[in-house]
Amino acid sequence: MAAFDPTAHPGAVRQRTRTTLTWLNGTTPVGLALAVLARTTRRRTPDGLVVAGGYRLPVPRQACFTVGAVVLTRRPPEWLLHPDRADLLGHERRHTGQYALLGPLFWPAYWLACAWSYALTGGYGPGNVFERRAGLAAGGYPEPTLRPWAAALRPAAPGQGTAGRGPGGEAALRGRAASSSRRRRDGTRAAR
Numbered sequence: 001m002a003a004f005d006p007t008a009h010p011g012a013v014r015q016r017t018r019t020t021l022t023w024l025n026g027t028t029p030v031g032l033a034l035a036v037l038a039r040t041t042r043r044r045t046p047d048g049l050v051v052a053g054g055y056r057l058p059v060p061r062q063a064c065f066t067v068g069a070v071v072l073t074r075r076p077p078e079w080l081l082h083p084d085r086a087d088l089l090g091h092e093r094r095h096t097g098q099y100a101l102l103g104p105l106f107w108p109a110y111w112l113a114c115a116w117s118y119a120l121t122g123g124y125g126p127g128n129v130f131e132r133r134a135g136l137a138a139g140g141y142p143e144p145t146l147r148p149w150a151a152a153l154r155p156a157a158p159g160q161g162t163a164g165r166g167p168g169g170e171a172a173l174r175g176r177a178a179s180s181s182r183r184r185r186d187g188t189r190a191a192r
């Protein structure tokens with residue numbers, strides 16, 4: 001392993017600690033096994049993330065997703081490591097922090113959060129606490145708009161619309177139209 005200079009990368013010490021925790025709690029070994037099974041091309045970031053590109057298995061359908069400290073993408077790793085995708089990589093990096101805290105419990109907790117979000121908003125991401133904490137815009141998710149029954153239970157904030165929007169997210173599900181009113185820096189458009 002190469003020498004690690006913490007001054008070269010602000011926040012890298014904390015991220016390195018998170019990465020170590022994901023090794024210890026078993027989620028990064030699972031991510032790496034998946035990356036190998038899917039015959040991805042792998043690159044390591046200075047703070048210990050592994051970006052695994054060329055993922056081709058049918059599920060999940062997102063352009064990007066994270067397992068432990070492994071970020072898997074259907075694109076080449078260089079695509080995600082490009083400075084233009086810094087926001088999206090930062091979003092995935094925050095998921096690594098969630099894996100560091102929860103370990104394998106992340107998976108059932110995440111799916112419960114998806115179900116909750118779907119019930120409230122019609123999309124699995126916008127009302128999902130894990131996606132919200134990782135940054136909705138950076139992950140390519142729209143701000144949540146409540147379903148009519150949920151909106152009826154809780155008065156909407158001034159200016160908040162109630163029209164439904166697609167789930168989108170994680171640099172776009174294939175073929176899903178994004179809101180044209182939003183400009184994204186995370187490569188959402190390029191991902192289609």
Ligand SMILES: [Zn+2]
Pocket residue numbers: 091092095130131134139170
């Ligand atoms: Zn996410």
